[in-house]
Amino acid sequence: MGLLGSGCRLLFLLTAVFNKGLLSPVTGKEAWNYVEVRDGAHMFWWLYYADSPSAGFMDLPLVMWLQGGPGGSGSGFGNFEEIGPLNRDLEPRKTSWVQAASVLFVDNPVGTGFSYTDTPDGYATNVAMVSSDMLVLLRNFFLEKPEFQSIPFYIFSESYGGKMAAAISQELTKAIAEGTVKCNFAGVALGDSWISPLDSVMTWGPYLYTTSLLDDNGLADVSSAAEDVKRAVEQQQFEKATELWSVAETVVEQNTNGVNFYNILTQDPDEKSSSSAGEDFIALQTRRHIRPLHSQSLSELMNGPVRKKLAIIPRNVTWGGQAEEVFSNMAGDFMRPVVDIVDQLLTAGVNVTVYNGQLDLIVDTMGQELWVKRLKWEGLPGFNKLKWTALDDPASPGVTGAFCKTYKNFSFFWILRAGHMIPSDQGPMALEMLKMVTRQA
Ligand SMILES: *[C@@H]1O[C@H](CO)[C@@H](O)[C@H](O)[C@H]1NC(C)=O
Ligand SMILES: *[C@@H]1O[C@H](CO)[C@@H](O)[C@H](O)[C@H]1NC(C)=O
Ligand SMILES: CC(=O)N[C@H]1CO[C@H](CO)[C@@H](O)[C@@H]1O
Numbered sequence: 001m002g003l004l005g006s007g008c009r010l011l012f013l014l015t016a017v018f019n020k021g022l023l024s025p026v027t028g029k030e031a032w033n034y035v036e037v038r039d040g041a042h043m044f045w046w047l048y049y050a051d052s053p054s055a056g057f058m059d060l061p062l063v064m065w066l067q068g069g070p071g072g073s074g075s076g077f078g079n080f081e082e083i084g085p086l087n088r089d090l091e092p093r094k095t096s097w098v099q100a101a102s103v104l105f106v107d108n109p110v111g112t113g114f115s116y117t118d119t120p121d122g123y124a125t126n127v128a129m130v131s132s133d134m135l136v137l138l139r140n141f142f143l144e145k146p147e148f149q150s151i152p153f154y155i156f157s158e159s160y161g162g163k164m165a166a167a168i169s170q171e172l173t174k175a176i177a178e179g180t181v182k183c184n185f186a187g188v189a190l191g192d193s194w195i196s197p198l199d200s201v202m203t204w205g206p207y208l209y210t211t212s213l214l215d216d217n218g219l220a221d222v223s224s225a226a227e228d229v230k231r232a233v234e235q236q237q238f239e240k241a242t243e244l245w246s247v248a249e250t251v252v253e254q255n256t257n258g259v260n261f262y263n264i265l266t267q268d269p270d271e272k273s274s275s276s277a278g279e280d281f282i283a284l285q286t287r288r289h290i291r292p293l294h295s296q297s298l299s300e301l302m303n304g305p306v307r308k309k310l311a312i313i314p315r316n317v318t319w320g321g322q323a324e325e326v327f328s329n330m331a332g333d334f335m336r337p338v339v340d341i342v343d344q345l346l347t348a349g350v351n352v353t354v355y356n357g358q359l360d361l362i363v364d365t366m367g368q369e370l371w372v373k374r375l376k377w378e379g380l381p382g383f384n385k386l387k388w389t390a391l392d393d394p395a396s397p398g399v400t401g402a403f404c405k406t407y408k409n410f411s412f413f414w415i416l417r418a419g420h421m422i423p424s425d426q427g428p429m430a431l432e433m434l435k436m437v438t439r440q441a
Helices: 004-019 074-083 127-144 160-180 198-211 216-234 237-257 281-289 294-310 322-330 340-348 364-371 381-385 425-437
Strands: 030-038 042-047 063-067 102-106 152-158 186-191 265-267 352-357 390-392 396-407 410-415
Touching: 030 127, 042 074, 042 127, 042 364, 063 074, 063 381, 074 102, 074 294, 074 364, 074 396, 152 160, 198 216, 198 237, 198 364, 216 237, 216 281, 237 281, 281 322, 340 352, 352 364, 364 381, 381 396, 390 425, 396 425, 410 425
Parallel strands: 063 102, 063 152, 152 186, 186 352, 352 410
Antiparallel strands: 030 042, 042 102, 390 396, 396 410
């Protein structure tokens, strides 16, 4: 977008802000704050109290939303592009999750969104560190807002957020048992989640081939690039695996004329994102996977009217300014699976939901089916035997919007006509799923 374009956009935003009363949701209450989770490492949270015509917030669940990347901001993308009370144009969102739950956005890990570190060694380097930081945040949050300690608390997530959500759920379960965090943890939902990275990469070829996006030659190329990733993972060379994952994506782009990794029915909206001369793979991957979450118009909103409204963002902190460092610090952890953590959650009796978009490529449904079938969970044979149930799309009664299956503590939702960002693509269906998972439907 040129200078003129962004100027017009800004003017439009300012006008919208004045028209809508300074970015406030129509009636709901909100709160936000920072928590210093380690020396010099500051995490930002933003809470919208549930705003329902038929129930008070004390009678509705609390949902924490975790964005992917790592480095994508929930307070920005999840809030204004997916499930928050206002959309990016600051108009009320019809399918806002705030009508069925209080929603807590946390910019996680440290360095994401409005979260920041004062020193270069303040970033998390693996999901264990991400979890311990989040536990400090949650302990503080539930002390600052004790009215939420008894309300059923769910973690919903997307993409890499799901990998973090699994690890966080495990630590949270322990902390509650030890009495160090006071909350009523009721379950975790893993949306298009990077639980088993290799299963995703290995199924890209077959998925694209059966949907007419690869020919035989392309399938051979993509499969060979995926085998390289597999070899690195098997040798536990995880940083190398991350680099080869990036190469495999380039091979996909070249053979599909730039299919969009987040929705196979679209092409990459940017210019082809293949590596440019001299660019390292971290820069390429943040451009591919963080930039779509941090569009120019969203950055202008967050670094303009939103930071002004919040009034606690330090002067030298830019929303999204440390995203690339967040990603690069996690590069050695990126391709590690957390299937064993999901297994431990199920064994511990945590309610786990997996939901996945039919049109997502980067975390395709085929890959999710593969790791689910490898769970050691004792309920798996029962789950496998069960037939799925078709769900009507609330937006088009009579048309199937999803399939679902629940056995004991485990549910799977297959969301039709949605890509990677399910609530953006199929808002009414996503809201219905939220109600089902939180036992309101
Ligand atoms: C912001 O400024 C403070 C005080 O000068 C400094 O300690 C801190 O490192 C800076 N933080 C960032 C994110 O640049
Ligand atoms: C898990 O889900 C089951 C069935 O919906 C429910 O009975 C149970 O209370 C849930 N567990 C927790 C911890 O909320
Ligand atoms: C609803 C349900 O089946 N809950 C189960 C969750 O897992 C724990 C631990 O295995 C069981 O005790 C519960 O019955």
